[in-house]
Amino acid sequence: MTTSPLRRNTLKLSLLTLILMGFVLSGCSGEGESWNGKDISGLMPGLEFELTDGQGRPVTADQFDGKIKLLYFGFTSCPDVCPTTLQKLGQATESLPTEAQDDVLTLFISVDPERDSPERLAAYVDFFGNGIVGLTGKESQLRQLAKRYRTTFGYEEPDENGNYAVSHSSAVYVFDREGKARLLIRPDLGVEEIRQDLIALAKADT
């Protein structure tokens, strides 16, 4: 057959492609700055929302421009995960140098608007210090925000007392001063590791 030299060439070409692919794959990892959290730059869209704050006023994301934002989904009846995480974020923020403390803001988004009224939410977040804002909204607004950050939440069937658990993301999304998505803090990260990332982010940004 006349195709045989062509075939041989294709074979060579295919081997070359395999090798090239190997290079590309190995090049994907092990470069860039080292963060303790997961670097999500470019993976997720910038911060955008329309919600309600603890005083019942409408709030949009650009009101927090200029600050580093830690976004966390939860609910005030949350038994352990939410208080632990908020406490961790509070400690990490408070251990920052004083001038940097005001630059970091935690946004606690309640995905349980049925039970978490703005007042209840305000009282809850006050417990965790100054640098934290409680936000909530209509379920449709919350769904939209959750979808934007590729997470979800769901409600359990209420028990005889009307209590129910809410499943939600366990990660903290970190946005820089311009509102760009930067880091994802997994729940297993400690206070010191979060603190290091916040300092690096605050430095890089100014």
Next chain:
Amino acid sequence: MSLLDYLMPYDFSPLTVLSFMLVLGFYGVGLLRMPEEDRPGSARIVVFVLGVLICYGVMQTRFDYYSQYMFFVHRGQHLILHHLGPILIALSNPLPVMRFWYGKMGPGVKSGLRPLGWVYRFLQHPLIASFLFVGLIYFWLWPPIHFDAMLSRNLYWVMNWSMLIDGMLFWWLIFDPRPPAITSSLGYGKRILLLALVAIPQMILGAMIVFSRGMVYDVYEVCGRAWPMAPETDQLLGGLLTWIPPAMMSILGILIILRRAMREDGSFTSRSSQMGETTT
């Protein structure tokens, strides 16, 4: 939620809806316009439409929501996009319809499509095709890549489309209806070899997921599951879906090819060309 909510896309992708509409549209119009004697029978039409619809279903209905937040549903989604859907489409043999539309194209369009033909022939080299088939599964299931793909909307779409397109290419190579004795399609022996070859790495990967003790894919943990389910159970089910059905599909594919080879045995006179490259 009403039935309509389940049928509506979770993450609406106009490009995806348009592509599926175009495929079904061209297929339908082609069927109506083509000469009676070339037209595929109703069973083949049903198989084709079913193959297209299940691929659409896992991409643009509520199914997609569960695929994003449950690992095992995600594995089911890829099973359909990379295996079942393309297998049905390839087995339904839409070649007459494609030939009909190709005949309608002007010479300008045909020459414009020529580079696409080169890319196609390159991708359909048996070595490349099987490497891509297995490689894509491994690539998207590589834990750091998988994490990113589930976080980034764009990557997620690239992942699903690459699985679907690669599935179509591979299974078309395997189930090409043209007999290799008289055309340039891949010989039956090679097709069987490829099917066995790609089954093994898939079985290894599936078994690795099933038997791993820790959490391999923690993105579902981090981003919340669609409903409360033990992470171990989710991972176990996902591993099983990566392991068993693809292996079974390889075996079924081998049986189908064997049957076809036995039927065609002796029906073509030029036995030497069936040997393929050994004669060159």
